Amino acid sequence: MTLDKVIGVDLGGTNIRVAVLSADGTMSHTARTKTKSEEGPEAVIRRIAALIDDVAADANLSPDAPVGVASPGPLNPRTGVVHFTPNLPGWRDVAIVDQLEGHLNRRVTLANDGNCATLGEMRFGIAQGKHNIVYLALGTGIGGGVVTEGVLIDGKNGLGAEIGHTLVSIDGPRCNCGSIGCLEAYAAGWAIQAEAMKVATTADGDRLVELAAGGLIHAGIVAKAAAEGHLASVAILERAGRALGAAIGSFINMFDPEIIVIGGGVAALGELLMGPARKMIPQYSFVDMRTDVPVVYSQLGGDTGLYGAGALAFMMFDD
């Protein structure tokens, strides 16, 4: 039976969003509620189930319409268990798929948000029609995913591919994951912010302090200062961009992609970050492999998680 509608769930640290996705990419019946992860996993899962029931009733969906859940990882999509995630405090080995199926008379599937977003780009986004894709979500951290010949590459337990933790320097800065010299430790929102906060304690950082106006100095402030020509900010984004370009060069060599898609909030820094990255790619990739590989921005915006969760459900349940 060909599916025509699925339900996508975007589980985040702050909000839970639910929507109906049609096979043609139409999104409807979007709804949201606060995650309130401090109430514990069972309460959160009950709230997700209630929101799904509301949306399904509004959209008059049959019980055949399955549910795809995009969640922060690490998680095991084969067993439907979220192991641990800093975004959802108190979650440890939570069997979210079994619990949701217990509340709902529907099939449920789960994948991490980076892999879901990659599937979303392939089915509904800028990578439509492509079968070899590298997707990078540049946010507070760096996630992403890899599709080769139409198949998501996620390893034996579905924990891969953590491409944000690709090594770009063995002597680099310590990453939040505990490793050293990861791409994330250079180009994630938190890494750009950490650099900026160091600069802000010096005379070179006066403009950053002014722009923050008493608030946090974050990557957006750095971008604003860099756009004005503030040299220290330009240098911070160049450093991040060079690491990004080196990693993208490696991805080209490893996966021979047709397209590289850049998403996530930090992607809004645009060419201030991507310009230096684009310059580096040729130094770190084979010429025959990098030729004609576009590096493009995602167009799915804040709905990436919902499109991704929907794409996951179509992939898993569409016979």
Ligand SMILES: [Zn+2]
């Ligand atoms: Zn790391």
